[in-house]
Amino acid sequence: MFKLLKKLTGRKQKLNRINLKDTLEDQSNQKDQSVSRQIDVNIERIKKIYQIPDNKDVKVREFRIGGNGKRIAIFFISSITDVRTVEDSAIKPLLQETDMDAEIDKILSTQNVTAISEIKEVVTNINTGNAVIFADYETKAYAFECANFQGRSVERAENEVLVKGSKEALTEKVIVNLSLIRKRIKNESLIAESVTISERSRNEVFMLYIRNVADDKLVGNIKNRLQNLDVDAIQNLSLLEQYIEERRLSLFPSILYSERPDRAASFLEDGHIILLMDNSPDALILPATFWSFFHTPEEHYLRFFFGNFVRFIRVIAMFITIFTSAIYIAVTSFHAEMIPADLLLAIAGSREKVPFPIFFEILLMEAAFELIREAGLRVPNPMGPTIGIVGALILGQAAVEANIISPIVIIVVALSGLTSFTISDISLNYALRIIRFLFILSAGLFGIVGMTSLFAVGIFYLVSLKSFGVPYLAPMTPNYLSSGDTIFRRVITHEKFRPGYLKPTDMKKKSNGAVR
Amino acid sequence: MKLKKICNICLVLLLLVNLAGCWDQKGLDRQVFVIGIGLDKAEEKGKVNVTYLIANPEVGSSQTASATDEPSFMTITMRASDFVSMRNNANVAIAREISYDLLSVILVSEEFAREKEFVRFLYTAEKDREIKRDIHLVVTKEKVKEFFGRNNPKFLKRPHKFYEFMIERGVEIGIIPDSELHHFFRVTEEDSNLFLSAFATTKIPSNKDNYRINESDAVAGDLKVKGDANNAQFLGSAVFLEGEMIGTMTGVETRIVMLLHDAIPVRDVLTTFQDPFSEDYQLAVRINQQKKSVVKMDLKAKPPRINVKLPLTIDVLTDPGMENPVENKKKVERLRSEFEKEMESKIMEVVRISQEEFKAEPFGWSLHARKEFKTLKEYMNFDWMKTYPDMKVKVDVDLRFGKFGRQPKTPSYKGIRD
Numbered sequence: 001m002f003k004l005l006k007k008l009t010g011r012k013q014k015l016n017r018i019n020l021k022d023t024l025e026d027q028s029n030q031k032d033q034s035v036s037r038q039i040d041v042n043i044e045r046i047k048k049i050y051q052i053p054d055n056k057d058v059k060v061r062e063f064r065i066g067g068n069g070k071r072i073a074i075f076f077i078s079s080i081t082d083v084r085t086v087e088d089s090a091i092k093p094l095l096q097e098t099d100m101d102a103e104i105d106k107i108l109s110t111q112n113v114t115a116i117s118e119i120k121e122v123v124t125n126i127n128t129g130n131a132v133i134f135a136d137y138e139t140k141a142y143a144f145e146c147a148n149f150q151g152r153s154v155e156r157a158e159n160e161v162l163v164k165g166s167k168e169a170l171t172e173k174v175i176v177n178l179s180l181i182r183k184r185i186k187n188e189s190l191i192a193e194s195v196t197i198s199e200r201s202r203n204e205v206f207m208l209y210i211r212n213v214a215d216d217k218l219v220g221n222i223k224n225r226l227q228n229l230d231v232d233a234i235q236n237l238s239l240l241e242q243y244i245e246e247r248r249l250s251l252f253p254s255i256l257y258s259e260r261p262d263r264a265a266s267f268l269e270d271g272h273i274i275l276l277m278d279n280s281p282d283a284l285i286l287p288a289t290f291w292s293f294f295h296t297p298e299e300h301y302l303r304f305f306f307g308n309f310v311r312f313i314r315v316i317a318m319f320i321t322i323f324t325s326a327i328y329i330a331v332t333s334f335h336a337e338m339i340p341a342d343l344l345l346a347i348a349g350s351r352e353k354v355p356f357p358i359f360f361e362i363l364l365m366e367a368a369f370e371l372i373r374e375a376g377l378r379v380p381n382p383m384g385p386t387i388g389i390v391g392a393l394i395l396g397q398a399a400v401e402a403n404i405i406s407p408i409v410i411i412v413v414a415l416s417g418l419t420s421f422t423i424s425d426i427s428l429n430y431a432l433r434i435i436r437f438l439f440i441l442s443a444g445l446f447g448i449v450g451m452t453s454l455f456a457v458g459i460f461y462l463v464s465l466k467s468f469g470v471p472y473l474a475p476m477t478p479n480y481l482s483s484g485d486t487i488f489r490r491v492i493t494h495e496k497f498r499p500g501y502l503k504p505t506d507m508k509k510k511s512n513g514a515v516r
Numbered sequence: 517m518k519l520k521k522i523c524n525i526c527l528v529l530l531l532l533v534n535l536a537g538c539w540d541q542k543g544l545d546r547q548v549f550v551i552g553i554g555l556d557k558a559e560e561k562g563k564v565n566v567t568y569l570i571a572n573p574e575v576g577s578s579q580t581a582s583a584t585d586e587p588s589f590m591t592i593t594m595r596a597s598d599f600v601s602m603r604n605n606a607n608v609a610i611a612r613e614i615s616y617d618l619l620s621v622i623l624v625s626e627e628f629a630r631e632k633e634f635v636r637f638l639y640t641a642e643k644d645r646e647i648k649r650d651i652h653l654v655v656t657k658e659k660v661k662e663f664f665g666r667n668n669p670k671f672l673k674r675p676h677k678f679y680e681f682m683i684e685r686g687v688e689i690g691i692i693p694d695s696e697l698h699h700f701f702r703v704t705e706e707d708s709n710l711f712l713s714a715f716a717t718t719k720i721p722s723n724k725d726n727y728r729i730n731e732s733d734a735v736a737g738d739l740k741v742k743g744d745a746n747n748a749q750f751l752g753s754a755v756f757l758e759g760e761m762i763g764t765m766t767g768v769e770t771r772i773v774m775l776l777h778d779a780i781p782v783r784d785v786l787t788t789f790q791d792p793f794s795e796d797y798q799l800a801v802r803i804n805q806q807k808k809s810v811v812k813m814d815l816k817a818k819p820p821r822i823n824v825k826l827p828l829t830i831d832v833l834t835d836p837g838m839e840n841p842v843e844n845k846k847k848v849e850r851l852r853s854e855f856e857k858e859m860e861s862k863i864m865e866v867v868r869i870s871q872e873e874f875k876a877e878p879f880g881w882s883l884h885a886r887k888e889f890k891t892l893k894e895y896m897n898f899d900w901m902k903t904y905p906d907m908k909v910k911v912d913v914d915l916r917f918g919k920f921g922r923q924p925k926t927p928s929y930k931g932i933r934d
Contacts, residue, residue, distance in 0.1 A: 334541060336547070337646065337648070345571060345573040347544055348545060349575075351545040352574055
């Protein structure tokens with residue numbers, strides 16, 4: 001009975017497919033053909049695939065070769081091809097050709113011509129901005145490169161701003177990005193492999209590494225992971241990052257995301273692997289350790305003491321960001337004896353007329369700060385964030401005068417909020433801001449005891465984390481041979497080794513680094 | 517499956533919140549802070565009159581706290597069995613919870629300190645969790661209640677500041693001893709020394725003009741201070757033996773004890789000595805103790821002997837006789853010998869008082885004595901406290917001259933006056 005029903009329904013589906021001409025199966029059938037000897041068949045097929053003439057920017061030009069009068073058709077998508085190249089190096093020479101026996105790939109004056117015999121490849125070529133030429137009585141089509149995707153030119157880095165050092169940032173065009181990196185590493189062993197990662201959109205990722213430096217196993221592992229993604233489309237690196245990271249629910253990022261080509265190049269030279277992609281004005285650097293999020297390139301560009309001073313400031317800022325609000329809550333509600341007498345009396349005096357408990361007061365202001373920060377980010381003006389923060393402070397002042405918030409809370413929250421900006425990496429920045437709330441919660445519940453236990457648990461977690469097999473806090477713990485660039489950096493001539501946790505094939509960066 | 521797991525974790529976390537319960541949590545605005553506790557004798561046995569000195573947090577704290585016309589502190593006196601239970605008793609008159617977090621001084625009236633019972637009440641401080649051991653013990657001549665009432669420091673609005681600075685500076689210049697509570701407990705339990713506590717009063721006899729040769733050679737109350745700085749004086753020390761007050765020491769005597777005591781550094785002693793060159797004048801000197809004193813003992817001798825060598829550096833700051841001692845080696849030597857003689861005689865006087873009057877020593881020499889015995893038992897059998905009054909004590913002052921003022925040489929009086 002059921003079998004019969006199934007058969008019936010199955011038949012019905014099949015019937016439907018035949019009736020409806022433009023099915024998925026039908027479309028892929030069209031693509032699976034090989035190039036026909038009849039030019040008309042080919043033209044029909046491509047026109048059908050691209051829905052010409054409904055599809056406005058897909059162009060076809062039909063004419064005869066000047067010499068032997070052979071029929072020719074050129075297909076390309078005008079919005080992503082350089083039309084000038086098509087005209088000058090294909091249409092013009094073909095029309096002006098006088099030799100009777102000339103073959104097409106000899107006539108074309110482009111940098112390369114590839115002969116293809118499958119419609120599928122034809123389509124891929126057209127989609128990537130190339131032009132494809134069909135000729136009558138030939139089972140081959142000819143494709144030549146003339147892609148010209150529109151995009152920004154190389155601009156200044158906006159999120160990772162440096163005072164000293166290169167100002168270039170990566171752009172949405174992967175070719176430009178590759179060029180920016182190759183400009184910094186002029187070496188034949190810099191390999192840019194391309195891996196196609198999605199089924200439908202055929203997104204292509206460039207995997208960059210330096211042969212003889214990067215660990216082969218690591219390269220193989222990452223390539224494998226990229227090839228085994230089973231998705232229809234991955235638009236850009238920000239999305240790819242979430243597909244390939246190991247712990248998707250972890251607060252801490254495990255892949256470094258940078259928009260600076262100089263940063264990418266220096267990581268490449270240490271033996272890391274870089275992923276580049278079209279439509280992504282940035283590079284993914286992997287594996288990444290906690291320190292790579294904590295650092296900025298400027299600390300190496302600045303001289304030894306200046307760079308380490310900046311690092312020192314940042315460490316302090318990080319602790320202030322996480323702990324001030326929590327410590328304020330813990331100390332004022334559980335451990336009042338820790339506060340110096342004057343401050344204690346000042347806090348008690350200022351709290352006399354305030355309605356809410358300290359925990360709630362801090363939470364209120366922290367939430368207000370985050371709200372204003374988020375809103376300021378969406379203000380369509382580069383001044384937005386600044387205005388937002390100033391607004392927050394003014395708002396706080398008004399709140400104090402209205403006796404809703406005690407003035408010390410404003411100081412505490414403003415301090416912890418503002419110092420969070422010293423962490424320039426966006427992922428770590430978010431992580432710290434969320435962790436701050438966890439600490440506030442634990443301090444509100446258990447005081448310093450709660451904070452210390454949360455901190456201990458947090459450290460356990462950090463130590464257990466791994467990014468593509470590399471411990472998160474390496475090379476500090478576990479200890480690896482490296483150039484010791486963790487909280488502080490060494491004098492540049494003493495940074496002799498590549499990080500050992502990457503297991504680079506060539507460990508030594510320089511013999512002594514000094515002037516020979 | 518995963519959802520269930522997350523739900524479970526959330527549930528556990530929620531339970532944790534219940535468990536936490538915030539037992540210890542106290543809002544700062546729900547507490548009042550006691551700066552000083554006063555203990556007075558109560559008529560009933562087993563009771564004590566406790567006086568609280570409570571700071572008003574709104575005075576002098578910030579501009580937004582606007583209660584400037586309120587007084588900066590208040591006092592409350594009640595009879596209680598101890599000052600722990602007093603915390604709740606006082607709530608009949610005070611709205612908020614009473615906190616000892618800022619407690620910085622315990623004052624005891626002389627009358628109560630001389631009681632045998634006194635030590636029973638003070639030991640409560642060892643039990644209470646909030647009372648820190650670095651709180652100072654101060655003995656007042658009058659009842660503490662009256663002391664609090666009359667003490668009205670100028671410029672220092674907040675009471676904790678007054679007590680903190682007053683005691684800190686007094687200890688620094690050596691006119692009152694460093695009478696932290698844990699010293700009291702240590703000395704009392706060690707049972708071989710005298711404990712010195714700071715002595716203070718606001719009861720200044722107005723008719724008595726009791727000037728001494730040396731201005732600090734008096735106890736609080738005996739020094740005439742004119743003007744309207746403050747009614748309270750902190751000077752000299754109350755002497756405790758086995759947790760009971762048995763007498764007083766003047767400021768100078770306290771200084772001498774502190775110079776001889778190794779544990780208490782005295783940094784800034786300004787005092788005067790008789791000018792050996794002209795009888796009418798005195799020389800102002802600053803005494804510095806840069807090295808520890810060397811204590812040598814011969815306890816097998818009968819009577820046992822103690823030799824103390826006290827190295828001091830002395831700066832002579834004035835020269836009213838205009839004798840220019842710095843110019844002349846002989847004069848310097850004479851200064852040295854005169855000073856040493858004067859200091860030694862003063863020191864020996866203090867030693868004599870301790871041996872004859874108090875019958876115990878405040879100098880902390882018993883610690884040095886312990887080294888002389890092989891076992892603790894031998895030391896105990898020796899009975900330091902009993903033996904001390906009969907001991908032969910010798911103190912050698914070893915003076916070194918530092919500076920003779922910023923400009924060592926002064927013109928001679930005759931040269932100016934001719």
